[in-house]
Every structure is written in C-alpha cells, then in structure tokens.
Amino acid sequence: MPTIVEREKRRFLQLVLNVSGRDERGAPFAERAQTVNISGGGICFEGVRRIPVGARVDLRIQVPPSLQRHFGGKANYGVRAVVCRMEPVEGRATFRIGARFTGELEA
Secondary structure: OOOOOOOOOOEOOOOEEEEEEEOOOOOEEEEEEEEEEEOOOEEEEEEOOOOOOOOEEEEEEEOOHHHHHHHOOOOEEEEEEEEEEEEEOOOOOOEEEEEEEEEEOOO
C-alpha cells in the first residue's frame, strides 16, 4: 500500500488514474478518471461511469515524479480496491466514487 499518509489522513491530490472493473450492469469497462483525495487506506475519484457499491475495481494511478518515493518509486501504481460509496456530482455528468484499497496489483 502507498505510504503517502497514515490510513486516516486524506491528501487532496488531483492525479490521473485508469479504472477497470464491471459497471452496474455487470459489463466490463475501463476509463480514465481523476482523484479527489487519497489516503493510505483508500481513494476518492471522479469518473463518468456508475460503479456499484461492493464492486471490485483495479486502479492504476499515474504518480508524478515528486510523489513517486511515496509509492515505492513507481510512476504507475497499481492497486485493487472495493467501492464503498458512489454519488452523483451535482451539476455534472460525473460520479464521485469512494473505494478502499485491498491490495497491490501484480506488475
């Protein structure tokens, strides 16, 4: 898991990430999204797809050079997560997704 911060402490970082999994209809998907905040235990991001609570997703976070030391020196950090929250963003055609990390992806 990232060592960016303690589990409880959120950092408001806007990072690009790729999300893949299954949507609310069970169809496989892959999309680009953007983080809202991140902690050692999870992430909040905005995307255009409804992802149901309980869904398992793979996240590939693009880490800028200035933060790579917090992610094991990786430019792309891959992690599995489970969706804990999904809500529409008012006035936009996007959803805010909260997910808890469950383990690193294999390289």
